[in-house]
Amino acid sequence: MMNASGKKWAFIAAIVLSFVLAQFQGEINPYFLQIIIYVGINTILASSLNLINGFTGQFSLGHAGFMSLGAYTASMITITFQATPGATSSYVMFPVALLVGGIVAAVAGVLVGIPSLRLKGDYLAITTLGLGEIIRVIIQNLDFVGGARGLVGIPKLSDFFWVFSVVAIVIFMISNMIHSTYGKGFLAVRDDEVAAQAMGINTTKYKVIAFVIGAFFAGVAGGLYAHFVSYITPSQFGFIKSIEIVVMVIVGGMGNTVGVILAAIVLTILPEALRGVAEYRMVLYSLMLVVIMISRPQGLFGTGFKRFFKKQAA
């Protein structure tokens, strides 16, 4: 574990490094750049979901829903104010748009979280799955954001710098949080709610906070994604996407930041790396997941998954 000032320097170094590396992003193959950007976005999504599923022990399957809210909100802002890539004004407008997207997702997180976090385990999973789908269907029926046809003409503002700065911010904030006294409160809620309450922790409040922070970063990730692909449809944010993120958290090890980041990297690159074997690609990918789960049910690095099942069985 790094100490506080070490972490702070690592954080600043990461931001500077992403800025420096961003200067060379024109040099590399756009296909590789795309994969690298996806790695970053998936890292944000997986780390933020890890806060909800891994650290606080609330199994959520609605992460893609929050992602879509952030994506659509941020896109509507940049489209409305006609941000253009390269223009100085977009250096202000883009982060503001991302922030607003995150806030909208966080507000949705509160609205969804307060009623649904009374539920536990598989009940919560199904509820969040349903709420994620509701968000998708609502967007699908909103004509001013393109409905099912999707939203086109989103300025391509995301680049290596923005994505990896946010990655650094997410990791910095979540790891700070988890290593603080408050962080132990979140872990306590996961381990034993009755005991946590008996130690003075307002469990509902902690769950909602985790949910809101997780939703916020999912929203920001959505904004980054939309401004990279420049064309989004509601179907991109279906529950398959949510499950993809959950898989990253589980493979990495619930409640283990490093494991989850590595899983996000591996599971983003893997389907691309397997393109050589064409039609067997997804078969191999799935097979690998099966093998990992059989040999390391707690995830590559974590100890959380076993505990999750133990709790369900108890």
Add this chain to the structure above:
Amino acid sequence: MSLLELQDCTMKFGGLTAVSGLSVSIGKSDLIGMIGPNGAGKTTAFNMITGVYCPTSGQVTFNGSNLTGKKPYDIVATGIARTFQNIRLFTSLTVFENVQVSFNKSLNHGLSHSVLQLKKFREEEDSVRRTIVDLLKIFKLDGVKDELATSLPYGDQRRVEIVRALATKPKLLLLDEPAAGMNPTEKVELMKLIKEVKERFDIAILLIEHDMKVVMGICERIFVLDYGIKIAEGTPSEIQCNPKVIEAYLGEQVET
């Protein structure tokens, strides 16, 4: 003036009355035992005090304020801490972190301070860490502070639970069968420990216990529950020869 006051508290679960018309009063430096056969309603009484259950009727007053209907985490804030019958330590946390959880309620800085590691957070975090280490030293647990709490021997786990409860800075500590599963040597140590805690932290203690040696050995006053009703109250020697208590435990005397 009494610290904790239960007035005519009744707890019903559907058709079952677990506790009926219980009235108890505990002073601010009492060490009181609660005994009774299995299913007498002792743990239910604890759960009413700590807010896990809300009494069907009656009132719980603590330190002058009404606790009835309050949430468990609000009740902890007023100064009641507890341990559990079946140890409920946080399984993935170390001994140190288990105790650290109890400081959540008293932090003066917000979550944002922690996330951004501002000065206020660092100062308070340091003082919390020092307090925890001091507490663990008193209970001779500082040597295992970085071990997983659930990997400790049973007796030590009980002690961690007590430290964790004390870390919430209670005025009244509720111990639910602290001697359960302990061997005779551990029980002797536990009795010493409970007395020491009471003196050092200047708090009231209410304990549920089946082991009569422990109860009779340390409690100043005992009350006995049977089928949810308080059948006796008094000093250990009074309780020992109370016919009602003997009846509850051993059954009625048969005429010969």
